[in-house]
Amino acid sequence: MLDNQRLDSSKGYTVIERTEAPIAPQKSIWVRLIGQPLRSIDLPHQTVGKLVGLAVFASDALSSTAYATQEILIILAAAGTMALGYVFPIAIAITALLVIVTVSYEQTIHAYPGGGGAYIVARDNLGELPAQTAGAALLTDYVLTVAVSVSSGVAQIASAFPDLFPYRVPLAVALVAVVMLINLRGVKESGATFALPTYFFIVMMFATVGVGLFRALSGTLGTVSNPPHAVLETGLGVVTPFLLLHAFSSGTAALTGIEAISNGITAFREPRSRNAGITLIWMAAILATLFLAISFLSRVMAAVPSEEETVISQLARTVFNGQGPLYLGLIAATTLILVLAANTSFADFPRLAALHAGDGFLPRQLTLRGSRLVYSYGIVALALVASLLIIAFNASVTALIPLYAIGVFLSFTLSQVGMARRWWKAGHLSPGQDVNEPGSVLRYQPGWQVKMVINAFGAFCTAVVVIVFAVTKFRDGAWIVIFLTPTLVFIFFRIHAHYKRLAKQLSLENYQPRVPSFRHRVILPIGGVHQGTLEALHYARMLSHDLTAVHVSVEPTETERIKDKWATWGEGIRLVVLDSPYRVMYEPLLAYIEEVASRRQQNERITIVVPQFVPKHWWHNLLHMQTATFLRFALLFKKNIVVTDVPYQVE
Numbered sequence: 302m303l304d305n306q307r308l309d310s311s312k313g314y315t316v317i318e319r320t321e322a323p324i325a326p327q328k329s330i331w332v333r334l335i336g337q338p339l340r341s342i343d344l345p346h347q348t349v350g351k352l353v354g355l356a357v358f359a360s361d362a363l364s365s366t367a368y369a370t371q372e373i374l375i376i377l378a379a380a381g382t383m384a385l386g387y388v389f390p391i392a393i394a395i396t397a398l399l400v401i402v403t404v405s406y407e408q409t410i411h412a413y414p415g416g417g418g419a420y421i422v423a424r425d426n427l428g429e430l431p432a433q434t435a436g437a438a439l440l441t442d443y444v445l446t447v448a449v450s451v452s453s454g455v456a457q458i459a460s461a462f463p464d465l466f467p468y469r470v471p472l473a474v475a476l477v478a479v480v481m482l483i484n485l486r487g488v489k490e491s492g493a494t495f496a497l498p499t500y501f502f503i504v505m506m507f508a509t510v511g512v513g514l515f516r517a518l519s520g521t522l523g524t525v526s527n528p529p530h531a532v533l534e535t536g537l538g539v540v541t542p543f544l545l546l547h548a549f550s551s552g553t554a555a556l557t558g559i560e561a562i563s564n565g566i567t568a569f570r571e572p573r574s575r576n577a578g579i580t581l582i583w584m585a586a587i588l589a590t591l592f593l594a595i596s597f598l599s600r601v602m603a604a605v606p607s608e609e610e611t612v613i614s615q616l617a618r619t620v621f622n623g624q625g626p627l628y629l630g631l632i633a634a635t636t637l638i639l640v641l642a643a644n645t646s647f648a649d650f651p652r653l654a655a656l657h658a659g660d661g662f663l664p665r666q667l668t669l670r671g672s673r674l675v676y677s678y679g680i681v682a683l684a685l686v687a688s689l690l691i692i693a694f695n696a697s698v699t700a701l702i703p704l705y706a707i708g709v710f711l712s713f714t715l716s717q718v719g720m721a722r723r724w725w726k727a728g729h730l731s732p733g734q735d736v737n738e739p740g741s742v743l744r745y746q747p748g749w750q751v752k753m754v755i756n757a758f759g760a761f762c763t764a765v766v767v768i769v770f771a772v773t774k775f776r777d778g779a780w781i782v783i784f785l786t787p788t789l790v791f792i793f794f795r796i797h798a799h800y801k802r803l804a805k806q807l808s809l810e811n812y813q814p815r816v817p818s819f820r821h822r823v824i825l826p827i828g829g830v831h832q833g834t835l836e837a838l839h840y841a842r843m844l845s846h847d848l849t850a851v852h853v854s855v856e857p858t859e860t861e862r863i864k865d866k867w868a869t870w871g872e873g874i875r876l877v878v879l880d881s882p883y884r885v886m887y888e889p890l891l892a893y894i895e896e897v898a899s900r901r902q903q904n905e906r907i908t909i910v911v912p913q914f915v916p917k918h919w920w921h922n923l924l925h926m927q928t929a930t931f932l933r934f935a936l937l938f939k940k941n942i943v944v945t946d947v948p949y950q951v952e
Contacts, residue, residue, distance in 0.1 A: 349569060349570065351576050354580045356495045356499035357568065358565055358645055358649070359562070359588075362588050363584065364638045365557055366506065368554065369592060370595050370599050371606050372606075373392070377540075386600060388548075388599060388600050391545065391548055394549060401758065402556060404755055410574055410577045410578045419439060419713070422740070424739065424740065426718075427718065430790070433794065434787075435712045438708035441785060442709040442712070444686050445701060446557065446642060447643040448701055451696075452694075455472050455473045455636075457611055458472070460611050461632045472696075474692065481683075484647040485675060495644055499638060501634050512620050513619075522601060522619065523619065524603040526619070553766055556710075561648070562580055565652055595612070595616065599615075599616065602616065613635050614628075643687070650680075654676065657793065704778050707767060707771060707774070710770060720756040724753035727743055730744065820906070821844060822849075822897070822908070823849070824850075824897065825874075827851070833951075842872070848874050851893060853879045854878050864876065864878070890932070894942065906943065909936050909942060911944060912949060914948075917951070929946070
């Protein structure tokens with residue numbers, strides 16, 4: 302039934318707009334897993350406020366407090382226990398960098414309220430190559446975020462329950478699948494689901510560091526009892542600048558996730574920029590406080606880096622005097638936030654991939670929203686690649702960390718360089734003058750010099766971190782990302798070139814209408830004579846009287862039976878029999894079609910009519926040879942030939 306029908310002929314042709322009555326979706330296991338489909342008009346209602354937005358986009362950054370200090374200690378341990386005292390000064394330096402990056406991205410949020418972060422900024426101000434470089438770096442980082450976060454969460458579980466250590470890989474993959482399914486349900490629903498665990502983590506961490514700081518200042522904290530065996534303990538006793546830079550680069554993992562809010566501004570309610578900016582400041586303040594407190598307490602209580610027990614676990618049992626309810630509560634909260642950190646990637650990776658795809662640098666399918674108004678293809682792709690990484694690196698956080706931060710800091714640098722150039726361009730506009738750019742509107746900005754300096758200084762700082770990270774972590778695995786990023790950029794441009802060629806070939810700009818065909822030749826391949834064949838024959842006769850049936854003979858006896866049946870049922874249509882002594886099915890037929898096509902006249906159209914069985918159940922296809930499918934696939938690549946299927950439904 303039609304609810305509405307509107308005819309419009311104002312432009313010289315008739316347009317009929319039909320509004321169908323809503324069709325209720327069919328019940329299925331998939332619908333039960335991800336929820337009932339949402340209408341397109343519901344998209345504006347799938348946005349979130351600041352409190353839920355903090356849970357959706359800040360979990361990655363906040364979760365880094367669970368392992369950033371430990372990664373610093375792992376590097377410092379190479380110089381012996383005395384070197385561990387440098388953990389807090391290094392944490393202060395990283396926090397200063399956090400402040401710089403936060404201020405820079407706060408400016409980005411207000412300049413680009415449409416979201417997109419580093420990719421859009423670089424595209425509008427630096428060009429396509431820097432934009433694709435930033436995008437490749439961020440996409441890689443999002444994949445690594447999922448792998449690192451989930452692996453770290455599983456490490457927390459194994460710290461509390463050592464018997465689970467051998468099963469950390471399947472546990473990690475299972476957790477990735479769970480987060481994927483929750484995100485397929487939609488941003489609003491996933492945010493509501495993850496809000497409670499995020500705030501539970503914040504409360505537990507502040508309670509732990511609060512009690513720890515009180516005990517440290519009162520002199521009652523003590524040191525870690527029964528400390529685990531420290532990894533990388535060589536006792537060299539030499540603290541070199543290179544070692545400190547190495548430790549600093551490892552600790553910068555605490556800054557990963559800062560960019561997430563600027564990439565996902567469109568997920569916030571109006572006023573988007575204001576809500577996103579406030580959420581960013583909240584996140585940075587919480588992150589800085591927890592990171593500094595954990596680093597300070599780790600030194601006071603003499604925590605050691607170990608694969609056997611995390612620093613957070615050591616902190617909790619030292620502060621709470623054992624593995625009691627509060628200890629288990631913190632471990633549970635930390636595990637949850639680490640798993641939820643992957644949710645930040647699941648929120649941003651599909652959006653960024655959709656931007657790339659919309660510009661023609663990734664497959665177009667990534668721009669499509671699923672039944673729950675999320676980019677389902679991007680979500681599933683992220684889960685698959687991250688799971689492969691977890692399997693490849695055996696769910697080891699230490700092995701994955703060297704690959705982790707270099708991508709995000711490269712995107713930081715490109716974003717800040719782009720913003721600095723944007724302020725320079727804005728400073729050369731007249732007051733009231735507007736310039737429309739693909740990602741935003743450029744206007745004159747009072748005080749643009751200060752903003753340009755802030756972003757330029759931020760770019761300088763993050764560029765230094767990129768260089769330090771690349772040098773210090775190169776042999777540890779950073780070389781993989783260093784070579785992977787340009788490889789991805791190359792692939793992006795190859796995809797873009799394909800789409801450009803396709804658009805040029807499909808363009809109507811210089812299209813010359815073809816002379817209508819005066820002759821239509823039809824070829825009907827047959828493997829036997831039955832009802833399905835006759836249905837295809839009747840259809841082919843409606844297309845043209847110039848019709849030829851073709852049979853490839855691999856069994857002479859069977860061929861004779863087909864010839865006899867065709868004499869009765871073929872309706873006088875000529876039958877061409879192609880002998881195939883080597884029993885190949887497709888090559889003789891394709892050679893015959895090419896021969897006919899080579900003699901094709903200028904105004905002649907050739908159509909291949911292919912009969913095809915359509916069984917009632919999908920698994921029935923396994924019982925048939927699928928000749929029609931293979932034949933159709935082969936013919937699709939023949940120029941100037943039309944392939945038509947004639948389905949025949951069977952029980």
